[in-house]
Amino acid sequence: MSDMQDTLMIGTEGIKKTILHGGTGEIPKFITGAKVSFHFRTQLCDDERTVIDDSKRVGTPMEIVVGNMFKLDIWETLLASMRIGEVAEFWCDTIHTGAYPLVSKGMRRIAEGKDPVDWQLHTCGMANMFAYHTLGYDDLDELMKEPKPLYFVMELLRVHQPSEYNRETWAMSDEERLKVVPVLHGQGNKLYKQGRYEDATQKYKEAIICIKNVQTKEKAWEVPWMKLEKMANTLTLNCCQCLLRMEEYYEVIEHTTDIINQHPGTVKAFFLRAKAHGEVWNEAEARQDFSRVLDLDPGMKKVVKKELAVLSMRMEEKNQEDKTKYKGMF
Template sequence: MASEVSGVGKGIRKRVTTAGSGTLSDFRDGTKAIFHYRTVLCDQNRTVIDDSSEKGKPMELIIGKKFKLPVWETIIRTMKQGEVAEFLCDKSHVLEYPQVSRSLRRIAEGQDPREGQRHCCGGIAQLHDHSLGYPDLDELQKNPQLLIFIITLLQVQEPGSYRQDAWAMTDQEKMEAVPVLHQEGNQLYKQGKTNDAAAKYYEAIACLKSLQMKEQPGSPDWIALDLKITPLLLNYCQCKLLEGDYYQVLEHCSSILNKYSVLNMLHVNGMVHLQLNFQYVTEWPIPCIFSVCLHFLFCIV
């Protein structure tokens, strides 16, 4: 049963549609909130801009990590687990929403959220003449307006009770997580759980990529990180090959081919190593793993 509308803060109004259970968390820094969100315009048709439930995977927000859309942290702090509520937010709170939405959409599409972004020293005003790649977000960026967020708070996880995502880790935590994720991926691969293994490899790659972005391309540190990324990416491709996701494999292997000029030698090695047990794929030298991927690519019809 819906409750009366209440104020959360200046320019934010809340209406509970489904009550939550238990006590309200203190949401101290490091708490993870897992929720689905629906973003709606304040027009006559209540036009839906985004709906995370349609993408399958809910949003995960770490309290205290300075998320680009601070209003989400503000409204989440007022909710109990299991609660569903609508929040009417003044446009001053949602100016960054088009950028945030773009990143979340690209992540859901399996793309790099940073690709195509340009640095603008003047802030959001200078972005008005730059397309985000989505017409509805371009319009919202040019003409900011009130937004309604319908939030379903699925779970609240206390600090220390979960593994952080790469973006929420310190550099040291990322480096420590990589070998753990690599080993977990290997174990899942041996069990035939290629989808889960791919997720582990992808997470490890994300950790290394975020570290690599801080280095000068081509520098010794950048190259060292790239050499760590390559075998993980090949393992990821091996999983995707077995799942029949050929286009993604083509994309990643093409990017690796641009770095190496030993195609013939690798393909010959692949013909030999195809006879080996794939469960030891991550124990082979990098060229051998790469050659297996190449051999599969040549056989795709």
């Protein structure tokens, strides 16, 4: 049976496989959602076998999620023929290698610590390429102009079945994303109560990413979009509560101001911004925000009164400190 697998694999048009180092165990199942870790080396079919990319040089293995529309789907086919620990060399004809330069560019940008998609944000990736005729790397531009057969040397490290790891948010469907939001929200709240503000912020941010992913598919300012926007804002304000505790006051002012500019009736945004302003001695701004809170929600009267008393006390203390500090100067 096992030898059959290897020869079956070669049944894919335009691929030849040579095993360089045998692996162990059965061939793992490649089901949708499985996460595959592997090292790869890409080489030209020239006399020098010129290396184009090598994940070992970068130092971290490559990871893909099966069925997640990875641009170079032939890699799934190659890896699915391998055992754990196996090293194999695949010769792939041009029909399979056309997308390689684009994929390589993304991987190189990640390795350089850049966002792999920022170059695609402004215009669609393909249009960009035709506009500039360049991917930013000479060797990839060559391959783009004239696709060639390539050698891929693969080493299969691990296959995690979907149940074995928490599926990262980018590997989820929209439905799953929305289901996971309240879970993350709850985890964040629990961590906040335990005083683990940094960890809570991470959970809230993960939930926001899920929402924003779904939101991009809706029409801006229409009902479904607004519902998602409201959810995202609630989570952002929860982040701000953590940031207040972490004494990141300017960050709080920035986030709450963004929300206020878009949604001027958000009471909690004014309240948190007022508190942050108070912490960095912006008395006038703090008072103005607290009075907006009262306009929007008169029920907050007691809380605001208490906050204003604290603010007055703090300003008084600061003025005393400043007086003594400057007294010695004159």
